[in-house]
Amino acid sequence: MFKRTPFFSLLMIMMLILAACGAAVTPTTAPSVATEVPAVSGNTDATAAPDAKPTAVPAVEATAVPAVEPTADTSGSADALKDYLTASTEQQATWVRNFNPFVTDRRFPTLYGIYEPLMVYNTIKGEIVPWLATEYTWSDDNKILTFTIRDGVLWSDGKPFSAKDVAYTWNLLKSNTALVTGSSAWTYLDSVTATDEKTVDFTFQKVFTPGVYDIMNQIIVPEHIWSTIEDPVKFTNENPVATGPFTEITLFQNQIYGVGKNPNYWQAGKPYIAGMRFPAYPGNDQANLATINGENDWAGNFIPDIEKTFVAKDPNNGYFFPSAGGTVFLYLNTTKAPFDDVNVRKAISQAIDRDQIVAVAMYDYTKPADATGLSDAYPSFKSQAIVDAGDWTTLDIEKANAALDAAGLTRGADGIRTTTDGTPLKYDLNVVSGWSDWVSACEIMSQNLKEVGIDVTVKTYDFSAWIDKVNKGEFDMSIGWSTGGATPINFYRGQMSSATFKPVGEVASENWHRYVSKDMDALIEEFSVTSDPSAQKAVAEKMQEAFAAEAPAVPLFPGPMWFEYNTTRFTGFPTKDDPYASGSPFSTSDQLLLLTTVKPK
Amino acid sequence: MRYVLRRIGFYCVAAWASLTLNFLMPRLMPGDPASTIFARYRGQLRPEQLEAMKEAFGFNDAPLIEQYFGYLSHAVRGDFGISISAFPSPVTTVIGSGLIWTLLIGITALVISFVLGSMLGIISAWKRGSKLDNIFPPLLIFLGSFPFFWLAMVALYVLGFKAGWFPLRHAYSDRLTPAFTWPFISSVISHLILPALSIILVSIGGWVLGMRNTMINVLGEDYITLASAKGLSTRRVMFHYAARNALLPNMTAFGMALGFVLGGQIIVETVFSYPGLGYLLIRAVSNLDYPLMQGIFLMITLAVLGANLIVDLLYVRLDPRVRGS
Numbered sequence: 001m002f003k004r005t006p007f008f009s010l011l012m013i014m015m016l017i018l019a020a021c022g023a024a025v026t027p028t029t030a031p032s033v034a035t036e037v038p039a040v041s042g043n044t045d046a047t048a049a050p051d052a053k054p055t056a057v058p059a060v061e062a063t064a065v066p067a068v069e070p071t072a073d074t075s076g077s078a079d080a081l082k083d084y085l086t087a088s089t090e091q092q093a094t095w096v097r098n099f100n101p102f103v104t105d106r107r108f109p110t111l112y113g114i115y116e117p118l119m120v121y122n123t124i125k126g127e128i129v130p131w132l133a134t135e136y137t138w139s140d141d142n143k144i145l146t147f148t149i150r151d152g153v154l155w156s157d158g159k160p161f162s163a164k165d166v167a168y169t170w171n172l173l174k175s176n177t178a179l180v181t182g183s184s185a186w187t188y189l190d191s192v193t194a195t196d197e198k199t200v201d202f203t204f205q206k207v208f209t210p211g212v213y214d215i216m217n218q219i220i221v222p223e224h225i226w227s228t229i230e231d232p233v234k235f236t237n238e239n240p241v242a243t244g245p246f247t248e249i250t251l252f253q254n255q256i257y258g259v260g261k262n263p264n265y266w267q268a269g270k271p272y273i274a275g276m277r278f279p280a281y282p283g284n285d286q287a288n289l290a291t292i293n294g295e296n297d298w299a300g301n302f303i304p305d306i307e308k309t310f311v312a313k314d315p316n317n318g319y320f321f322p323s324a325g326g327t328v329f330l331y332l333n334t335t336k337a338p339f340d341d342v343n344v345r346k347a348i349s350q351a352i353d354r355d356q357i358v359a360v361a362m363y364d365y366t367k368p369a370d371a372t373g374l375s376d377a378y379p380s381f382k383s384q385a386i387v388d389a390g391d392w393t394t395l396d397i398e399k400a401n402a403a404l405d406a407a408g409l410t411r412g413a414d415g416i417r418t419t420t421d422g423t424p425l426k427y428d429l430n431v432v433s434g435w436s437d438w439v440s441a442c443e444i445m446s447q448n449l450k451e452v453g454i455d456v457t458v459k460t461y462d463f464s465a466w467i468d469k470v471n472k473g474e475f476d477m478s479i480g481w482s483t484g485g486a487t488p489i490n491f492y493r494g495q496m497s498s499a500t501f502k503p504v505g506e507v508a509s510e511n512w513h514r515y516v517s518k519d520m521d522a523l524i525e526e527f528s529v530t531s532d533p534s535a536q537k538a539v540a541e542k543m544q545e546a547f548a549a550e551a552p553a554v555p556l557f558p559g560p561m562w563f564e565y566n567t568t569r570f571t572g573f574p575t576k577d578d579p580y581a582s583g584s585p586f587s588t589s590d591q592l593l594l595l596t597t598v599k600p601k
Numbered sequence: 602m603r604y605v606l607r608r609i610g611f612y613c614v615a616a617w618a619s620l621t622l623n624f625l626m627p628r629l630m631p632g633d634p635a636s637t638i639f640a641r642y643r644g645q646l647r648p649e650q651l652e653a654m655k656e657a658f659g660f661n662d663a664p665l666i667e668q669y670f671g672y673l674s675h676a677v678r679g680d681f682g683i684s685i686s687a688f689p690s691p692v693t694t695v696i697g698s699g700l701i702w703t704l705l706i707g708i709t710a711l712v713i714s715f716v717l718g719s720m721l722g723i724i725s726a727w728k729r730g731s732k733l734d735n736i737f738p739p740l741l742i743f744l745g746s747f748p749f750f751w752l753a754m755v756a757l758y759v760l761g762f763k764a765g766w767f768p769l770r771h772a773y774s775d776r777l778t779p780a781f782t783w784p785f786i787s788s789v790i791s792h793l794i795l796p797a798l799s800i801i802l803v804s805i806g807g808w809v810l811g812m813r814n815t816m817i818n819v820l821g822e823d824y825i826t827l828a829s830a831k832g833l834s835t836r837r838v839m840f841h842y843a844a845r846n847a848l849l850p851n852m853t854a855f856g857m858a859l860g861f862v863l864g865g866q867i868i869v870e871t872v873f874s875y876p877g878l879g880y881l882l883i884r885a886v887s888n889l890d891y892p893l894m895q896g897i898f899l900m901i902t903l904a905v906l907g908a909n910l911i912v913d914l915l916y917v918r919l920d921p922r923v924r925g926s
Contacts, residue, residue: 079776093870093879093880093881094698094880096690096694096698097690098687098690100689103657104688178654179653179657180654180657181650184650233657233689235689254876255771255874256771256775279874280876281874282870282874283871285872286871286872289757289770290769293769464631467636507636509636509640
C-alpha cells in the first residue's frame with residue numbers, strides 16, 4: 001500500500017495543474033443554431049451544420065497570436081490566392097465540388113455570386129435594385145409581367161447574355177421539377193417566353209402580383225451550356241459559366257477552395273477584389289477561432305459576447321446583426337385545448353419575459369418581437385400603430401393570470417392550473433438539443449410560465465426527431481422559426497392560412513401550430529391581385545391587424561442575421577452606420593451588393 | 602486450413618448480417634431526409650420545393666423488401682449511390698474527400714499508441730514495482746480518463762492558439778497544393794502532431810494496462826522460469842517467451858481498433874478541423890443521409906471484419922496451439 005504513496009501525490013499535483021489550466025480556459029457554450037439563421041427572402045446556401053453539437057469555445061482572453069504555419073512555402077498554386085478575401089460561410093469538414101445552383105448542397109457563392117438574378121432585393125432597405133434586368137412592367141390586367149434585359153452583359157466565357165437565357169432557365173425549371181429553387185413560381189405561372197433578345201414575358205395562370213419577387217430573385221443559367229447537360233439534377237457543374245462577379249474556380253482542395261473574379265463582368269472595374277477563398281471549418285467554434293485570430297475577412301457565424309471576444313481584440317473588427325431574419329416563435333398546438341382559445345394564447349404570450357430572453361439567451365443581439373410577428377425585414381410594410389397597440393407581447397403577469405382565470409383554467413392546490421375537466425396544464429416544450437440559444441430561451445419561458453400556473457418541461461430532441469414532430473403537428477409547445485420573404489405574404493401564409501394547413505399527422509413545413517383564419521385567406525387573396533404598392537401596403541396593414549387580433553402563435557424575437565468583418569485587408573463592408581446590405585453571407589440576393597462594393601485596402 | 606476456411610465462412614455470415622442491419626437501422630430513425638434537409642433552410646425554400654427535393658433524391662415507395670434486394674446487389678458491386686446531404690455527388694466522392702486523412706491520422710495514432718503502449722506494458726511488467734511501473738501505467742490511465750474533447754481543446758488552445766507552436770486546423774497548410782514535395786510532407790507532419798498526440802495520450806493507457814496484465818500472468822508460467830534457468834538472455838526471455846504469448850489479446854484489440862479507424866476520429870477531427878470522415882458521419886446521421894450512412898457504416902464494418910480476419914490469420918502464425926486445433 002505504502003509503496004504507492006508517491007504516485008498519489010503525483011496525481012494530486014497533476015490534478016492541481018490541470019485544474020489551473022481548466023480555469024484559464026473557461027469554456028462558454030456556443031449556440032450552434034445561430035450559425036445559420038439566414039432567414040430572409042429567397043434561396044440560401046446555408047447547408048451548414050446547424051445541429052453540430054455545441055462544444056466549448058475557448059473564451060479568448062489573451063491577445064490573439066497569429067497561427068504559425070511552420071512551412072509557409074510559396075511555391076504551391078494555392079498560395080496564388082493570397083490576395084483573395086477569406087470568408088467563413090458554410091460549415092463543412094471537407095469540401096465536395098458542386099456549383100449547381102439547383103441543388104441544395106452547392107458551394108458558396110453559387111447563388112448570388114457566381115450566378116445572378118434579374119433584380120436584387122435589398123433586405124435591409126426593402127428596395128429593389130435592377131441587376132440583369134433594368135426594369136419590369138405589369139400588363140393592365142396584371143397577368144403578364146415583362147422584364148427588360150440589360151445591354152452588354154456577357155457570360156464568363158464571353159458569349160452574350162440575352163432574354164433567351166432567362167426564358168431557357170425558367171422552362172428548364174418547368175420541365176425538371178426535381179430542380180430545387182427558392183420559389184414555387186410555376187404553381188402560378190403559365191408560360192415564360194423571350195419575345196426578343198431584350199424582353200421576356202411571364203404570363204400568369206391567375207393574378208398573383210407578389211410573384212414578381214420570386215421571379216426577379218431566380219438566378220439565370222446560360223442556355224448554351226445547360227442545354228447540353230443530360231441530367232441537370234445530377235450535374236455537379238464543376239466549372240460554372242455565369243454572369244456573376246466571381247466565376248472562376250481557381251483552386252479546389254478538400255479543405256479549401258478559391259473563386260476568382262469573372263474576366264467578363266458586366267460592371268466595368270468590378271469586382272474590386274481578386275477573389276475569395278473558403279477554408280473548411282467543421283463547426284462554429286473552429287470558424288470563430290479563426291475569425292477571432294484575424295484569419296477571416298468576412299464571416300457569418302454566431303459569436304458569443306462579441307464585443308468582448310471579437311470587437312475588443314482589434315479596431316478593424318466589426319459586426320452588424322440586423323434583426324431581419326425570420327421571427328422565432330413559441331408555437332402552441334391550436335388543435336388542442338386550451339391553446340385553441342385566443343385569450344389563452346395571448347395570456348401565455350404576456351407571461352413571457354422577452355427582455356430576459358433577448359438579454360440572456362440572445363446576448364442582446366436582437367430585440368423583443370411585437371404583435372405583428374414581423375421581423376425588421378419589412379420596413380415598408382410594418383405598421384407602427386399596430387406595434388404600439390399590440391399589448392399582448394409585453395410582459396404583464398397580472399393580466400396573464402386574469403385572462404387564464406377568465407378562461408376557466410383555475411389553479412389547483414399545487415399552484416398548477418387545470419382545465420375545466422380537471423386535467424392539469426402540464427406540457428412539454430420541444431426544442432432541438434444543442435441549439436443552446438433556443439434551449440436557453442425555452443428554459444426562461446418554462447420559468448416564466450410556472451409563475452402563471454402552467455407547468456412546462458423543456459424537452460430536447462435531436463434535430464430530425466424534432467422537425468418530424470413539428471412537421472406532423474405532434475407536439476404541445478415548440479419553439480421554431482418562421483417563413484421570410486420580400487413581402488409579408490409568405491410569413492402570414494405560413495402562420496394562419498388554409499393554404500398551409502395540414503391535419504395533424506401529415507407533414508406541413510409551415511403552419512406547424514395548425515391555425516386557419518378565413519380573414520387572412522381573404523386578405524392574402526386581396527394582396528395577390530393588386531400590383532399597386534399603396535394598395536398592397538393597406539392590405540398588409542390589415543394582415544398585421546388580423547395577426548395581432550388572433551395571435552395564432554407567440555412571437556419571441558426577430559432572428560439576427562450574423563455578419564462579422566475585419567477591415568485589415570479589405571474595406572467597404574456594410575456597417576451599422578452604412579447598412580447598404582445585410583452583409584450576412586448566406587446567399588440572399590443582396591450579398592451581390594457587398595461583393596461588388598468590397599475593396600482591397 | 603480447415604480453421605482458415607471456417608473463419609472465412611464465419612466472416613461472410615457476419616458481413617451479411619451487418620449489411621442487413623446497415624440497411625434497416627437508418628430506416629428506423631424518425632423523419633425523412635427530404636423534410637430534414639428542407640427544414641434546415643428554415644423557411645427559405647417554399648414548401649412546394651419539398652416535392653422537388655423528394656423527386657431529386659429519388660425516393661421510391663417500393664416495398665422494403667424490394668429496396669433491400671436492390672441495396673444488396675448495389676452494395677456487392679460497390680455502388681453506394683448518391684449522397685443526399687451532398688447531393689448530387691456520389692457517396693464514393695464524398696467519402697473520398699476525407700478518407701485518406703482519416704486513415705493517416707487514425708493509423709498513425711493507433712500504431713504509435715499500440716507499439717509504445719505495448720512496449721511500456723512489457724517493460725513495466727518485467728520490472729514490476731520499479732519507478733517506471735509505479736508512474737507510467739496509472740498516469741496514462743489518468744490521462745485517458747479525461748473527457749477527450751476537453752483534452753483536445755486544451756491542447757489546441759494552449760499549444761496551438763496561445764503558444765502558436767502548432768497549426769490550428771486542417772491536414773496541411775492552406776497555402777500549399779498537395780504534392781509529393783518536402784514542404785508539403787513537412788506541413789502534413791506538423792499538422793498531424795497535435796491531433797495525433799491527443800489521441801495517443803488518451804488511448805495509450807489501455808494498451809499499457811492490457812499488456813502489463815497479461816504479461817504478469819505469463820511471467821508466472823513455468824516455461825519462463827525454465828527459460829531463465831536455461832540461462833537465456835533477459836531480452837530473449839522477455840520478448841520471445843513472455844511478450845510473444847502475452848501479445849495475443851492486445852493483437853485482437855489492435856485488429857478491432859484498426860477497423861474502427863475508418864469511422865473517423867470524430868472529436869479530434871472536429872476540434873482540429875481535420876478533413877476526415879468523422880464529421881461526414883455526423884452530418885450523414887443528422888441529415889438522414891441513408892446512402893452516405895450506409896456507405897460509411899459498411900466501410901467500417903467491412904474494415905472491422907477484415908482486420909479481424911487478418912488478426913485471426915496472424916494468430917495462426919503467432920500461436921501454434923491454434924494451428925493444432
